[in-house]
Amino acid sequence: MSKPFSIISWNVNGIRAVYNKGIFLPFIEEYAPDIIALQETKAEQGQAEIDLSAYEEYWNSSTRKKGYSGTAIFTKIKPLKVILGLPEATVKKYKLNEDGYGDPNTEGRVITTEFEDFYLVNSYTPNSKPDLSRLPLRHKQWDPAFLEFVTSLDKEKPVIFTGDLNVAHTADDLANPKANEGEHGFTKEEREGIDNILKAGFVDSFRAFTQGNGHYTWWSHFAHARERNVGWRIDYFFVSKRLMPKVTSVEILDHVLGSDHCPVKLTLQM
DSSP states (O other), X not given: OOOEEEEEEEEOXXXXXXXXXXXXXXXXXXXXXXXXXXXXXXXXXXXXXXXXXXXXXXXXXXXXXXXXXXXXXXXXXXXXXEEESSOHHHHHHTTGGGOTTOOGGGTTOEEEEEOSSOEEEEEEOOOOOTTOTTHHIIIIIIHHHHHHHHHHHHTTSOEEEEEEOSOOOSGGGBSOHHHHTTSTTSOHHHHHHHHHHHHTTEEXXXXXXXXXXXXXXXXXXXXXXXXXXXXXXXXXXXXXXXXXXXXXXXXXXTTOOSSSBOOEEEEEEO
16 A cells, blocks of 8 residues: 655755754654755754654765755665765766866765665755856756756656755746846756756656745745745755656645745655
8 A cells, every 4th residue: 555755855054053943853753754855954964963763864064164065864764875976977077176166066965865766866056156156167067967967867767856956947936036037046047957957857846736926945034035925946856757646745834944945845655
């Protein structure tokens, strides 16, 4: 008999901060997801006093800069394999280590777990920066490198990839599209990266269930943006097309506080 299987993705903007606010553990206890994918952990394993005895923990922390970036996966099911970062051959092919800021593959931005029925890839995509100084890396190197990686996995078994992709794809994905046209997070180059993901056969699973605007996952700290719901949808679950029939819901948990991002929950019938 099949049963619901849930995955929650959340950019916590510092795992120690959200834990110390007394929010993280009650949230996990309430939702009890089978897998938790975290971005922007800003910590190494063991730095946060988190005791989730039901979960195996896998971390990819930044080695380039301490307390920066980072991803982690907590899972109730032991994975068949764990992959940290992008493959070295891909890094060389796309010259990712030639960015003026440093090699993004040393910033703990990708962690992949293989399970019997699918790969789960957790990603924290490099921000293009307000002055767009990291946009060339994002557009010409990171996005095609990451897409090549998940496409190669998809040839073996279905892929779910999630995380903070630092881009609003369409005008429905942010509250003020006209004012932000061409700004970091809403440039044509960044949006093209999502276009290419869709062309490769992956499905923006939230949009398979919910259309229109007003559905956001990140809000600025300024001008009471969250209270007014002046936000951006930049956190996603992309799913291989052949796995989508098993996806029963994708929810933005915008009532959950503790970070400038909120969690997103995907449920499958496995």
